[in-house]
Amino acid sequence: MFQNYFKIAVRNLTRNKVFSLINIAGLSLGLTCCMLIVLYTKDEVSFDRFQENKDQLYRIKVTMSDPRETRTIGSTNAIHGPTFKEEIPEIKEIVRAQSSSFVTKKDNELLYENVLFADDNFFTVFSMPLLSGDPKTVLSDLRSIVLSEKLAQKYFNTTNAVGKSIELKIDTTFESFIVSGVAKQCPQNSSVQFDAVLPFKFQEARGWTDKEWLGFYMNTFVLLNAKADYRAVVPKINAVFATKSADEIGRIKDFNQKIKFDLQPFLDVHLDSELSDLRNGLDKGSSPIYSYVLSGIAIFILLIACINFVNLTVARSLKRAKEIGVRKVIGSERKQLVAQFLGESFLLSFIAFSLAILLTQLVLPTFNELANKQLALSYLLDSGLVSGYIALFFVTGFVAGFYPALVLSGFSPVQTLYNRTRLTNKNYLTKGLVVFQFALSVCLVIGTIVIYSQFKYLTDKDLGYNDKNLLSFSLGRGRDGEKKLDVVKSELSTVPGIASVAAWNGNYNGTGAKVDGKEIGFGYIGVDDGFLSTLQIPIVKGRNFSKLFPSDPTQSVIVNEAFVKEAGWKDPVGKVVDFEWKNAKMNVIGVIKNYHYASLKDTIKPLLLTQDPGYGRGTVYAKLDTKDIPATIKAVEAIFRRNVKFLPFEYKFEDVTNLKRYEKEAKWKEMITLAAILSIFVSCIGLFGLATFNAETRVKEIGIRKVLGASVASITALLSADFIKLVLLAIVIAMPLAYYAVNIWLENFPYRIDISWWYFAIAGLLAICVAILTVGYQSIKTAMLNPVRSLRTD
Incomplete structure (x- = not known):
């Protein structure tokens, strides 16, 4: 009996090559996504569990x-x-x-x-x-x-x-x-x-x-x-x-x-999102939200593939109606028919699963690059993982085949043998599943557009200073670096490709002081006279540090607008900042415009600039022109090696450093984009299959319409209309859900884009265009058939 079931399953798969290919392709893509996420999640939850003392x-x-x-x-x-x-x-x-x-x-x-x-x-x-x-x-x-x-x-x-x-x-x-x-x-x-x-x-x-x-x-x-x-x-x-x-x-x-x-x-430690900034021997901090989002995407894509399977199998049930009727007449029980159709589902799932393992191995290097992992099937190939994959196989086969098996096995033998079985236009399950999968796809497309826009906003936003062609390098820590500073700055100023030079302590440290009797916290950096002009940071009130005022290093400070706001000052110039911890009172001589010295994921905090002689300035900024940057860097290196004997020359550009702050967002942008493409692709191959079957079942109707004078355009519109309506409904459902989801994501950014209506318009138009192209091809092909041949079709 099982041998007979197997032969019938193989014949059905080979006889209906297009539909088999659609189902296998969709399921294999969905299973590949799930396998990748299983690997990712397994790695995340396995962190540090090899430690023998982990529980204490x-x-x-x-x-x-x-x-x-x-x-x-x-x-x-x-x-x-x-x-x-x-x-x-x-x-x-x-x-x-x-x-x-x-x-x-x-x-x-x-x-x-x-x-x-x-x-x-x-x-x-x-x-x-x-x-x-x-x-x-x-x-x-x-x-x-x-x-x-x-x-x-x-x-x-x-x-x-x-x-x-x-x-x-x-x-x-x-x-x-x-x-x-x-x-x-x-x-x-x-x-x-x-x-x-x-x-x-x-x-x-x-x-x-x-x-x-x-x-x-x-x-x-x-x-x-x-x-x-x-x-x-x-x-x-x-x-x-x-x-x-x-x-x-x-x-x-x-x-x-x-x-x-x-x-x-x-x-x-690994998945603590509150303390994810790991250092001092700890690294690779993550957040459980990544596993949740990636798992959700993988499940969505697998669901869409399973929906395609259910839709196509139910839609093609008319082709097998007489087979079911004959089997029932000669004594087949319903449970036997259910077993047969579930067996076909598992066979197709097995083929898709085998292909998914191959695809997983092929795309794993790309996925590792996106997820910043070094995953390998062999690395995580343990009994738990194998059991998980086997469970995934059985769940997929059962989910994809259970409902079609119930529908097909429930056909009446009398109706099927007299060709009275019909799938009416009230097939709400099939339509509902189409709406569901396209709604998921539209949500992902909207998410992709928003993430792209936010990433562009983060990387293009005016930071309040000019980070282009701004090269920096260190002369050494603290006072050691500052000893060589004047000589290095003097030599750099003679290099033709350098517009200006500045120095600072190289790090935004935090401290606190009293203003008007109130303790406030702020960032604290040591700078030279050229720092503001080299970074092109505007002074909004007062003046810059200057050698014309010898008391500036010991008595003067400059603050940013956020400091003024925190202190509650209306006229900040001349105000006193009391550093009790070093027994010094400093006068505010100037206020600079707020600039983003940290990531745009953080709000601008109060900042104070000092020329405190005890605060070493060993980091140099050199503003380069764009004529011959490689030659200028070589000249800078020669000056460095001439003056700094026991340090390697390492430099970086400020704009590149700023861009690296958003590497995580860049990875998510790529991942969500890939997920959106996959979900649309899987949805479309299912839609293509349904459109193909719809055209096959209406061949005679199309022939009669053409004989009565219907044009190719009108027939194409007729065949496409039902599917376009479903896609439109999916768009209506997806938009509020997507709006809610992207709003939650954007709340993580103090500086963010405004959600515009055109994000949703683009996603909706894209879904409609893709759906029209998908069903339009098959509709036009059917509409152009010779009506004589169509009317002779059995």
Whole structure:
């Protein structure tokens, strides 16, 4: 019996090649999307689960609140972890981690490398396997260093590097460190990422770590005892902090911050959208929303493919009506017919599934590029994944074939044998499914248009300064860089391709001060006289810094408009900013126009510019003209190498840096666009199949109409009208849903586009045009048939 079912299924597939191809193509595309998203989601939820101590491992996080704002960070100071371990018995181990960059030597070439400072127990608390070296002692020596496989190969062309030395620039000289271990490359599903690890006690021995209770700039991880409840440990941590920090807080006048410590389970780090900005040994932060959105898209496309299958199978049921009637007359039971048609569905699904596996393997490199992953079928090929794929196969086959099997097996044998079975125009399920799939497609198209528009807005918006052809490079940290600054600036000013030169400290730091007795927070940068003119930032009130006023470095500051607004000033020039923490009062000499020194995903915050002599300005801006940029860069490099002996020359352009801030949005733009194209394509091949069948069932009607004088255009319009009406209904349903969805997405951006009516008009017109092209071809082909041949058709 099953052999007979199989033969019939194969014959039906080969006899109806167009419809079989449409179903297989649609299902394989839908299954490919689902397979890719299963891989993505599997990777996301598997993050850090290889850690042996995962259930007892936590990161310390801190919530700071004042009358202005509340924010949570995942940072601590060097004193916090050891003190908490000493005072709280439930804490078994603590690990501090802080990233830093060092200049290294490789065959007389100078390079920058990122290094992680970590406590001695780093490799025993975290399950980061070593190729060589003892996890317990590998960081015990002050001058030991652990390299990753990649870095060992880079410097020594082998992973057998234990005992070899590597030179790192410490202050103004290069010092040797002995390789004590080589670690396996960090797993791709690990939040802990490093290239090299140095002992944290090296920092402490050099006096590079602060002992203040109110400092927060490194990660501290806590390993609790197996029976400890972290919720019971948190109050003890806060109690220790309150006791130990009391003297320090008491020395700060009018301290108004509330500081609360908490423990974050290590398994929550990767998908914590609140603390997604990972650093100091942590990387690859993500958000569960990505998995939700991608999973939704994949399910939508698979649903559309299944809808096509149901529609086409039900529509073609008339062709098999007599077969069903004969089978029922000779004794077939309904459950046997259901089994037969479900078997055909599973056969088609199996073919589509096999093709989907091949397609998944082919498109995986492109998907990895879009999703910033390194996924592979072999990498995630475990029992759970295989079970998931098998379940996906059975669900797809059942969903696609169950309803058609019920419809076909329910035909009356008398009606089918006398050709009285009809699929009337009231086939609401088929029409409803067409509306549903096109509504999903239109939603995705509108989403694509909005994301494109928002991305263009982010990358084209006037930032308040000119970032074009603005080259920057560092002369070194703090005061070291500033020592060479005057000479470098003087030489750069003689290069023909450079319009202007400026210097600043290279980073927007945060601090606070009092204005009119009120404490406010703001960004704080050190600049020279040419900073505003080089970046073309307008001064709206007052003046710029100037060498004509020798007191500017010690007595004057410039603020932005956001600072003025926060301070509540109407006439800011001449106002005083009281820096109690450094016992200095500074006068405001000018106000600059607000400019976007951060991403457009953040609102412009108050900003203060200073020429404080103690604030090193080691980063140089050079405004280039467009005549010969490569030659100008070579001239800049020559000046750099002549004056800066122990640093590699690394430069960047400000406009490129700004664009990189929106890499995530660029990836989403590409993903949603691809999803929209796929959904429209799958919807259209289903619509094409229905249109083809509709034309086949109305051949005689078309022949009679042509004999009576109907034109090709009128017949084409007649055959297309029903489908166009369904697409129009889908557009009406999709628009409010899409409007709601894109509004929610745009709420993440303080600076965003206005949703225009033409976004919806374009999406609607696109859907209508695609539908007309899809059904129009088959309609015209049918309308042009010879009516004599049409009327002779059985």
